[in-house]
Amino acid sequence: MRCKLFFFLVYGWVCNLFAQTSASNLLIPNIVRGPYLQIGTANSMILKWRTDVNCDSKVWYGTSISTITNQITNASLLTDHEIKITNLNPSTFYYYMIGTSSTTLLTASAGQTFKTSPVIGTKGKYRFWAVGDAGTGNVTEKTGFLNYIGSNHIDGWLWLGDNAYNSGFDSEYQTSVFANNTYATELKKFVVWPAPGNHDYNNNIPFSPPPAYLDIFTLPTLGEAGGLSSGTEKYYSYNYGNIHFVVLDSYSVPRGVTDPMAVWLQNDLAANNAAWTIAYFHHPPYTKGTHDSDNPNFLDGELPEIRQNIIPILENNGVDVVINGHSHVYERSFLVDGYYGTSSQLSPSMIKNNTSGNYPSSCPYQKQTLINKAHKGTVYAVVGCSGQTGVTASGWPHPVMYSYNNILLGSMLVEVNDNRLDAKFITSNSAVYDGFTIVKNAGKKTTVNICQGQNAVLKPSWPEPVYWFPIGTTLDSAIVSPPFSTTYFAYDPNSCIKDTFVVNVTPNNVPPCNITALPNYDPALEVSVYPTMIRNKNEAFTIRTFSGAKIEHVKVLDIQGIAIDIYSNEQPMNELNIYFKNEPQNGTYFLELIIDNKMIHKKIIFNK
Ligand SMILES: [Fe+2]
Missing domain, CATH: 3.60.21.10 (Metallo-dependent phosphatases)
Structure with missing residues (x-):
């Protein structure tokens, strides 16, 4: 009797094992949870889902529904699946599909997308x-x-x-x-x-x-x-x-x-x-x-x-x-x-x-x-x-x-x-x-300096809607070119927020607008000389270009235009210290500078 009972127990266990093995080989998994999205970043996304039987995991993804060609597979046999997709682009929609290495369980559809975070x-x-x-x-x-x-x-x-x-x-x-x-x-x-x-x-x-x-x-x-x-x-x-x-x-x-x-x-x-x-x-x-x-x-x-x-x-x-x-x-x-x-x-x-x-x-x-x-x-x-x-x-x-x-x-x-x-x-x-x-941080006061005839672009300190006074527009920014200094205001529609823009207009031919208004104005020739007067020949004039342009050649001319000193720079620099080679008489002199193959003159004074 005991022998017969043992036989039935073993037989039942073997049959059950066979049935389970066969089922797992033959069953196509069903997704019973998800997919759902976790820890979205600018370049990664985690997808999770659950299947009713153990299986491996696969995700397909791409930026359009017709190009879902990227793939990630996890060979582990699981019911709770998790795959992290990396190397994604920021602020981008991706379409995706879910499945196993041998079959697709969730095909693509128009609404089946995730979006990565912005940077x-x-x-x-x-x-x-x-x-x-x-x-x-x-x-x-x-x-x-x-x-x-x-x-x-x-x-x-x-x-x-x-x-x-x-x-x-x-x-x-x-x-x-x-x-x-x-x-x-x-x-x-x-x-x-x-x-x-x-x-x-x-x-x-x-x-x-x-x-x-x-x-x-x-x-x-x-x-x-x-x-x-x-x-x-x-x-x-x-x-x-x-x-x-x-x-x-x-x-x-x-x-x-x-x-x-x-x-x-x-x-x-x-x-x-x-x-x-x-x-x-x-x-x-x-x-x-x-x-x-x-x-x-x-x-x-x-x-x-x-x-x-x-x-x-x-x-x-x-x-x-x-x-x-x-x-x-x-x-x-x-x-x-x-x-x-x-x-x-x-x-x-x-x-x-x-x-x-x-x-x-x-x-x-x-x-x-x-x-x-x-x-x-x-x-x-x-x-x-x-x-x-x-x-x-x-x-x-x-x-x-x-x-x-x-x-x-x-x-x-x-x-x-x-x-x-x-x-x-x-x-x-x-x-x-x-x-x-x-x-x-809205409601700012801003000062803008322009030369006559130039444009100033004014942007409010909050997202639209905005109303501009005295311009009268409702655009999200205003471009103005007033003939003289003018103050502008930006309001929200309820006048709850107000920005103030003071646009200072400098007439042409008044510094700093006169220089830039000249037709042959060249910023490379903007040069400072300091000091402009020295009292000892051992003191130096420092010459420096604002733009970083290199000073190639310097002459010191007397009042009649005769060169009394010449300096040639084998390695041109944008800053030089110049000394009188011989002590000159008191008086006015000129530095003649060659910069970018162009010549300019700067006045200096020697006054012992
Ligand atoms: Fe609660």
């Missing part, structure tokens, strides 16, 4: 999409947002935490994030830069096994996309054009000012020279929605800690905008600074600008940061309403908030164009419920 520091018009607490499976906010932006590309997708409800398990990411009816299409073309929320850690620290979040996402730990190495995927920074983004873990790591995250944050921001800095993380410093930032107790204790320990570091280093989730509402502050207390401790002096900042219906918030960027004001937004909305806490609305709503689902569009930032809360109906604009 760090480059100004441009960039768009970012911030979604908070979105991982519920309800994606109506996505529909509203995509309808609003139309065919415009999104340069970065900012996830504010609680990305997959209710526990951040891999299976929940699968159904609420990667499924075709959630974000699969957008994940193929927009680079995701996530922050973790408490639900990504199952509301439980320590989390065992480690949260799926850290396996699913490949995030910069070494400053791969700009910023300082954090050494962890939990918090990190990156650059996009002229913007520095800071992403924090407001839940699973200590939030004290001497803890590693705050120390890294301080160092990262101290090294940051970007024109704009945007920080985002899950727990908001100010909220009266489904969470209460006045509450220091369980489930809300992170909020005052963030406000008291992290916000001062951000404001000391000139952070412009902070975006959070966690509270399932929309809240957006005035331009504020130095507010680290509870809702009852807000004082008027902490509000740098008490208007809406809603442009163009009102004036934008303006910041002057060229000399010192610290404490010039920050706008705080809570966008925890991308997947659900909720009740409000006692004291709603929080007094620091200009705009608030706890009914509308939506997400935030952040557009940066040079020194102008526009942020809008876009509802699931594609309506703009709220928005604010920040303009930096």
Whole structure:
């Protein structure tokens, strides 16, 4: 009996093994997750995807849909695939396909592209999409947002935490994030830069096994996309054009000012020279929605800690905008600074600008940061309403908030164009419920010196629209040629910002315009002689050309034009020291200079 049982067990094991081997040889893998895009830089992109069976990995890519000829293969047999493409060009769209070494699993299509980042520091018009607490499976906010932006590309997708409800398990990411009816299409073309929320850690620290979040996402730990190495995927920074983004873990790591995250944050921001800095993380410093930032107790204790320990570091280093989730509402502050207390401790002096900042219906918030960027004001937004909305806490609305709503689902569009930032809360109906604009270092006074008849090109200190006075045009720059000195002004349409241009006009035949106005003017012959009078033959005249042209030959002529000294330079230079060879009589002399085969004369005086 025992012998018979053993036979059946062995037979069953062999059959099962054979069946598995045959299946893996015969099955064509299916992509069950992704592809999705990670750590985009100016010359690299990471593609990740999951297959239902182990297989090798292959990516094809190219700059047009008909030239997807570049290939990268990884021979390892995997279900979770990751390939980094390098040597890409900045600010360039690439089409791609996904597959194995033997077959294509995802063919090319018009919308299946990624775009590399611009070279760090480059100004441009960039768009970012911030979604908070979105991982519920309800994606109506996505529909509203995509309808609003139309065919415009999104340069970065900012996830504010609680990305997959209710526990951040891999299976929940699968159904609420990667499924075709959630974000699969957008994940193929927009680079995701996530922050973790408490639900990504199952509301439980320590989390065992480690949260799926850290396996699913490949995030910069070494400053791969700009910023300082954090050494962890939990918090990190990156650059996009002229913007520095800071992403924090407001839940699973200590939030004290001497803890590693705050120390890294301080160092990262101290090294940051970007024109704009945007920080985002899950727990908001100010909220009266489904969470209460006045509450220091369980489930809300992170909020005052963030406000008291992290916000001062951000404001000391000139952070412009902070975006959070966690509270399932929309809240957006005035331009504020130095507010680290509870809702009852807000004082008027902490509000740098008490208007809406809603442009163009009102004036934008303006910041002057060229000399010192610290404490010039920050706008705080809570966008925890991308997947659900909720009740409000006692004291709603929080007094620091200009705009608030706890009914509308939506997400935030952040557009940066040079020194102008526009942020809008876009509802699931594609309506703009709220928005604010920040303009930096605009409103300049500039002086331009021209000669009569020359043009002066005037450019405003902010991106258009602009109105020129007294010219009357609305072009993004003005070319003027006034007959006499004139002052011009550039205004935005609401007269919120004003540039002043003083154009000083020098008539021709008045220095310095008379020289350049001469028909045979040659800049090579611009020469200085110093001093022009000496009292001792051992003193030297220093002769130097402005243009760097070489002085080939020098004679000293007396008043009658007779050469008394001759100097020939075997190695012509643009600077010479000339002495009288013999002591002359007091009087006027001339230096005769040959430069570029042309002759000029300079008067000198010997007066013993
Ligand atoms: Fe949360």
